[in-house]
Amino acid sequence: MAAIPVQRESGAPGREVRGHAGLPGSPLAPGAARTLVRAALADAPGVSGRLVDDAMAVVSELVTNAVVHAGTDVEVDWRLEGSGVFVVEVRDHHPARAPRDAAGGEVSYETAEYGRGLRLVGSLAESWGVTYRTGAKTVWARITGEGGVPPDGPALDVAEILAPRPQGPGRDRDWLGRGALSFLAEASDLLAGQLDENLVAALTGQLLVPRLADWCAIWLEDEATARGGDGTGPARVWHASENLIEELHRALEKEPPQHGDGLLRSGPEPYAWPGDALGPQHADGTALAYRLIAGGRPLGTLVIGRCGLSRFPDEVTGLVEDLGRRVALAIGAARQYARQATISAVLQRGLLPGAVAEIPGLRSALVYEPCDKGGPSGDFYDLFPAGDGRWCFAVGDVQGKGPEAAVVIGLARPWLRLLAREGYRVADVLDRLNQLLLDDATEAADAAARALVTAGGRPLIAGDGPQTRFLSLLYGELTPYEGGVRCTLASAGHPLPLVLSPDGSVRTAARPQTLLGVVEDESYTSETVELRSGDSLLCVTDGVTERRSGSRQFDDGDGLARALGGCAGLSAERIAERIRRLVHDFGGGLPEDDLALLVLQAE
Structure with missing residues (x-):
C-alpha cells in the first residue's frame, strides 16, 4: 500500500505548513499517514517535540477510526499554523448522516459507533468534531504545543508497549490521554506489518499480557462457516505466569466462546472464569470476550482475563475493544495476502x-x-x-x-x-x-x-x-x-x-x-x-x-x-x-x- 501525497508545503517561520494525502483504506494507512505528517513537521522550524508526538498520535487514531468504521479510502489534510497549532482533518467516503442525540440534537459520540479512540483524541485536542457532507464524513482535531488535558502517563513506543504494566491502584487510569493513544498507534503499526494471521494472534497476546490483562486467548474462525470454536481450541493462549499456560489452554479448549444470538458485535461479553485451571491463588476474577470483526465478517474471538476483579474498568474495556478492531483488520489483511499468494502461485504455475x-x-x-x-x-x-x-x-x-x-x-x-x-x-x-x-x-x-x-x-x-x-x-x-x-x-x-x-x-x-x-x-x-x-x-x-x-x-x-x-x-x-x-x-x-x-x- 502506498500513500499518494498531493500537496506538501513548508517554509520559513510564520508560514503555514500544509499537506494532503490520499490513502487506501487498509491496515497500513495509519502508519503511512504518520510517516507523511512527521516528515512535514520535521521541515518546520520551532515545532516542539511534544506537539509532534501529540500530532502523530491524533493522526494515527483518526485514520484508524476511518478505516475501521468506514472501510473506504481516506483523505488526510493537515496544516501547521505558526509553530504551535496543528490542525488535521481525515475524510472517508462512506455515506453517512449525523446521528441524532435525544438531549438536544447534537452529535453523539458513542463508543459503540466511533470507538474509544476518538474519546482519547479529545484528551489531547484543544477541540475536535465531526463534519458530515453528502457521501463523506470528516473528523477533525486541533491541538496546540501545550496539549489538551495533561496526560497521566508518559508517551509510549514499540518497546514500551511490550513492557510490564504499571502497578498500583491507579494503573488503569494511566492509559488515558497520550499513553493510550500511543499504545494504539504503535500497536496498529506493529500488527499491520504482519502477513501471517497466527503471528498476529501471537503479537496480540504480547501486547495485552501483562499490561492490560493477566491472561488472554484468541480463537480464529473460518470465514466461510463463521465457526472456530466447535472442536478446535484457541490459536494462542498467553498468561503472565508461563507455567499456567498449558493448563489454561486445556481448560479454554473445552469452553470456546459462544455467540448464540447470531449478531455480529465486537463486545465485550462476559466469559466464564476458568478458576480450576488457574489454581487457588487465582480462583476469582473476571473475563471478557470480544468478537473480532472486519468488513462485516467474523474472524475470531479475543478473550481477556484479570484475577481478583469483579469487573474490568471501563478504561480497559474500551481500550481493548479498540485494539480488537485493529487485530481484526490485521487478521483480515493477512488472510487476504495468503489468498492472493495462493492465487498467484497457481497462476504462475499455469503460465x-x-x-x-x-x-x-x-x-x-x-x-x-x-x-x-x-x-x-x-x-x-x-x-x-x-x-x-x-x-x-x-x-x-x-x-x-x-x-x-x-x-x-x-x-x-x-x-x-x-x-x-x-x-x-x-x-x-x-x-x-x-x-x-x-x-x-x-x-x-x-x-x-x-x-x-x-x-x-x-x-x-x-x-x-x-x-x-x-x-x-x-x-x-x-x-x-x-x-x-x-x-x-x-x-x-x-x-x-x-x-x-x-x-x-x-x-x-x-x-x-x-x-x-x-x-x-x-x-x-x-x-x-x-x-x-x-x-x-x-x-x-x-x-x-x-x-x-x-x-x-x-x-x-x-x-x-x-x-x-x-x-x-x-x-x-x-x-x-x-x-x-x-x-x-x-x-x-x-x-x-x-x-x-x-x-x-x-x-
Whole structure:
C-alpha cells in the first residue's frame, strides 16, 4: 500500500505548513499517514517535540477510526499554523448522516459507533468534531504545543508497549490521554506489518499480557462457516505466569466462546472464569470476550482475563475493544495476502511450461527470475514442438505485473502454440496475436461501458475503464537440418536477439518492430538466420538490458553484446549463467525487474 501525497508545503517561520494525502483504506494507512505528517513537521522550524508526538498520535487514531468504521479510502489534510497549532482533518467516503442525540440534537459520540479512540483524541485536542457532507464524513482535531488535558502517563513506543504494566491502584487510569493513544498507534503499526494471521494472534497476546490483562486467548474462525470454536481450541493462549499456560489452554479448549444470538458485535461479553485451571491463588476474577470483526465478517474471538476483579474498568474495556478492531483488520489483511499468494502461485504455475522441449541438434539453457516471488511475473517464455519437424520459442514481457499481466500471458501463450501448430508462419502468428489483444481490450471496454450504463452511471470517457495491455515479444521458429538450425524470428517491441559466433563476434538477428496490442492492422515481418555448429542465440527481456547501476543501464554502449562476446567457447548453460551473474553484479543489489533469458546453441 502506498500513500499518494498531493500537496506538501513548508517554509520559513510564520508560514503555514500544509499537506494532503490520499490513502487506501487498509491496515497500513495509519502508519503511512504518520510517516507523511512527521516528515512535514520535521521541515518546520520551532515545532516542539511534544506537539509532534501529540500530532502523530491524533493522526494515527483518526485514520484508524476511518478505516475501521468506514472501510473506504481516506483523505488526510493537515496544516501547521505558526509553530504551535496543528490542525488535521481525515475524510472517508462512506455515506453517512449525523446521528441524532435525544438531549438536544447534537452529535453523539458513542463508543459503540466511533470507538474509544476518538474519546482519547479529545484528551489531547484543544477541540475536535465531526463534519458530515453528502457521501463523506470528516473528523477533525486541533491541538496546540501545550496539549489538551495533561496526560497521566508518559508517551509510549514499540518497546514500551511490550513492557510490564504499571502497578498500583491507579494503573488503569494511566492509559488515558497520550499513553493510550500511543499504545494504539504503535500497536496498529506493529500488527499491520504482519502477513501471517497466527503471528498476529501471537503479537496480540504480547501486547495485552501483562499490561492490560493477566491472561488472554484468541480463537480464529473460518470465514466461510463463521465457526472456530466447535472442536478446535484457541490459536494462542498467553498468561503472565508461563507455567499456567498449558493448563489454561486445556481448560479454554473445552469452553470456546459462544455467540448464540447470531449478531455480529465486537463486545465485550462476559466469559466464564476458568478458576480450576488457574489454581487457588487465582480462583476469582473476571473475563471478557470480544468478537473480532472486519468488513462485516467474523474472524475470531479475543478473550481477556484479570484475577481478583469483579469487573474490568471501563478504561480497559474500551481500550481493548479498540485494539480488537485493529487485530481484526490485521487478521483480515493477512488472510487476504495468503489468498492472493495462493492465487498467484497457481497462476504462475499455469503460465509457464512444465518442461522445455528438447530439439535435435540444439542445446538450450534458461534463466527465469521474477522479482516478486509471491506474484505472477510479467515475463514469460516457451519452447515447444510445432509439428512437421519444427519447434517454436517465445520470450515475452507484458506491461505491468500481477493478475492483469497474468491474464495477457494466459491469453498469449496458448494462442502462440495453437497458431504455430496450425501451420501459421512467424509473421502471421504476430499479426493474429496483435489483433487478438486489441479485440480483447475492446470487448472488455465495451462490456464495462454497458455495465456502467445499466447501473445508472455516467458514460465512460477517455481514460476510464479497462486499458490495453501491451506485449513485447520475441517469437521464432526453429527447423533443424544437417549441419545447423534454421531460425526464422521476429521481434515486436522486444530487446533484439543476439547471435554469438565461435570466434567471439556478435551480431543482431532481427530488426525492431511495434509492440503487440498497440496498432490495429499492423503487418509484421520475419527474418531468417542460420545457426551453424557453435553459434549461440541469446534472447532476453528488458530486466537484463535495463538493469540499472545509478544512471547507467546494463545495455548502454552495447553492454549486452560485449558481455556476450566474452562468452565465446562456453556451453549454453555457462553462457546463461555468466550473463545472469553479470547482470546481478552490475546493479550491486537484488534486481528490481523480472529477468528472463534463453540461450539456444547449435551443436
